Amino acid sequence: MEVSSSVKYVSTRGTAPQLGFCDVLLAGLARDGGLYVPETWPAFSPETLARLAGRPYDEVAFAVIRPFVGGEIGDALLARLCREAYATFRHPAVTPLVQTGPNAFLLELFHGPTLAFKDVAMQLLARLMDHVLASRGLRATIVGATSGDTGGAAIEAFRGRTATDIFILFPKGRVSPVQQRQMTTAREANVHAVAIEGSFDDCQAIVKQLFNDLKFRDRVALSGVNSINWGRIVAQVVYYVTSALALGAPWRPVSFTVPTGNFGDVFAGYVAKRIGVPIERLVIATNANDILARTLESGRYEKSGVVPTQSPSMDIEVSSNFERLLYEAAGRDDAVVRQLMGGLAQSGAFTVPGPALEAIRSEFAAGRAGEDDTAATMRSTLAATGYLADPHTAVALSVAARMDVSAAPMVTLATAHPAKFPAAVEAATGVRPALPSWLGDLMEREERFAVLPNDSAAVARFVEERARAVAERAAT
Numbered sequence: 001m002e003v004s005s006s007v008k009y010v011s012t013r014g015t016a017p018q019l020g021f022c023d024v025l026l027a028g029l030a031r032d033g034g035l036y037v038p039e040t041w042p043a044f045s046p047e048t049l050a051r052l053a054g055r056p057y058d059e060v061a062f063a064v065i066r067p068f069v070g071g072e073i074g075d076a077l078l079a080r081l082c083r084e085a086y087a088t089f090r091h092p093a094v095t096p097l098v099q100t101g102p103n104a105f106l107l108e109l110f111h112g113p114t115l116a117f118k119d120v121a122m123q124l125l126a127r128l129m130d131h132v133l134a135s136r137g138l139r140a141t142i143v144g145a146t147s148g149d150t151g152g153a154a155i156e157a158f159r160g161r162t163a164t165d166i167f168i169l170f171p172k173g174r175v176s177p178v179q180q181r182q183m184t185t186a187r188e189a190n191v192h193a194v195a196i197e198g199s200f201d202d203c204q205a206i207v208k209q210l211f212n213d214l215k216f217r218d219r220v221a222l223s224g225v226n227s228i229n230w231g232r233i234v235a236q237v238v239y240y241v242t243s244a245l246a247l248g249a250p251w252r253p254v255s256f257t258v259p260t261g262n263f264g265d266v267f268a269g270y271v272a273k274r275i276g277v278p279i280e281r282l283v284i285a286t287n288a289n290d291i292l293a294r295t296l297e298s299g300r301y302e303k304s305g306v307v308p309t310q311s312p313s314m315d316i317e318v319s320s321n322f323e324r325l326l327y328e329a330a331g332r333d334d335a336v337v338r339q340l341m342g343g344l345a346q347s348g349a350f351t352v353p354g355p356a357l358e359a360i361r362s363e364f365a366a367g368r369a370g371e372d373d374t375a376a377t378m379r380s381t382l383a384a385t386g387y388l389a390d391p392h393t394a395v396a397l398s399v400a401a402r403m404d405v406s407a408a409p410m411v412t413l414a415t416a417h418p419a420k421f422p423a424a425v426e427a428a429t430g431v432r433p434a435l436p437s438w439l440g441d442l443m444e445r446e447e448r449f450a451v452l453p454n455d456s457a458a459v460a461r462f463v464e465e466r467a468r469a470v471a472e473r474a475a476t
């Protein structure tokens with residue numbers, strides 16, 4: 001495929017500078033509070049896609065990501081970074097498909113170092129950011145929010161890297177013990193885990209406040225690794241491509257059901273469709289925190305308070321990447337996005353304009369799995385197939401099972417290993433999944449983390465003090 005040497009990215013809110021791929025990687029959130037998307041979508045013809053069928057995962061990653069890079073990273077280097085990123089996975093297929101029914105498949109995304117789908121993008125993002133920072137002689141301060149999985153994956157990918165300090169905010173007491181240890185037991189000086197007295201939405205709001213404080217942002221060279229960063233999304237597009245190709249695409253359509261929280265993963269599926277992958281249905285699966293399912297039903301995006309569930313990583317109400325979809329569905333009218341996001345900030349709600357809602361409904365279906373549905377699905381899946389699903393995957397399996405039968409294979413994304421949530425899995429099935437041997441001592445490792453109030457000023461002070469202390473220690 002011919003690659004334009006000037007791929008530009010625009011903000012969903014329309015008033016931030018247009019940037020190239022490398023600047024977008026470092027920027028995280030746009031300076032107007034919006035999220036970056038490419039100005040135009042690259043198109044893969046069926047013949048181009050067909051040539052990728054059966055190729056190793058890293059080669060498909062290179063081919064899919066390359067048109068989004070716009071020549072800013074040389075082909076040989078990009079190919080090497082993809083190779084190195086996916087060599088950290090413990091399955092030769094990186095993201096294997098497992099058949100669970102006549103036309104039903106699970107896409108296992110948890111064979112990376114921290115046992116969740118976040119590793120797929122994070123292992124590559126860390127390498128890409130490292131390269132950009134090194135080539136410019138820069139350092140960055142990453143501040144990220146997590147409901148449990150992004151944090152561990154980010155810390156694993158960035159620990160010990162000399163060009164970045166990484167601060168991860170997690171909701172105190174609301175992540176699983178395994179998730180917490182994955183964040184709090186790294187010993188490297190550039191890693192800072194912070195428990196916030198609040199919810200994931202509070203942590204994410206703090207991160208966005210820090211980005212929107214332009215003086216702070218510039219002072220610490222703030223960068224982000226949540227899915228607000230385009231680099232996360234583009235890397236997640238790849239497994240939609242590999243799995244669709246394995247099931248007969250581009251000559252046969254495929255459907256996906258995606259357990260959804262911050263809307264990054266399912267938005268990556270939408271991008272896969274926009275670039276040419278024949279996706280029949282994209283199903284948004286929510287847990288009891290069902291703001292997205294309610295929005296598709298009623299057209300009203302309205303916060304009602306987050307409730308803790310056995311799928312804690314999806315306990316989210318401010319679903320960041322929904323903004324990217326609104327931008328597309330509103331015909332890329334940034335004024336509409338500014339107005340809707342203003343409404344969300346002011347009153348915790350907005351109404352999706354009619355035509356945009358129709359556009360969204362034509363691309364997505366949605367469903368909700370409550371706590372009982374989720375536990376029952378873990379049980380019934382184990383009984384019927386012998387497969388032990390984690391609670392997030394079970395949410396999606398439960399929703400997928402209620403979709404009308406179609407000729408297209410249904411792929412459900414298996415986003416985490418069950419051993420990350422042993423208590424919930426055991427309560428539902430009676431089986432306690434064990435951590436893989438290479439993580440066997442995780443729960444004995446010593447923890448190191450700070451506890452801070454739900455207050456962006458306190459977090460800003462902490463970040464600056466810690467980053468300064470690390471820099472001073474490194475200089476002596």
Ligand SMILES: Cc1ncc(COP(=O)(O)O)c(C=O)c1O
Pocket residue numbers: 116117147148149150227259260261262263264265266313314392393415416
């Ligand atoms: C295990 C797991 N499944 C699903 C999700 C939802 O993904 P997304 O936030 O991209 O919608 C998350 C995190 O958000 C997660 O950690």
Ligand SMILES: N[C@@H](CCOP(=O)(O)O)C(=O)O
Pocket residue numbers: 145146147148149150151225226227228261262264313314320
């Ligand atoms: N479930 C996520 C929430 C943050 O999502 P992100 O994809 O925007 O990083 C988590 O595990 O932290």
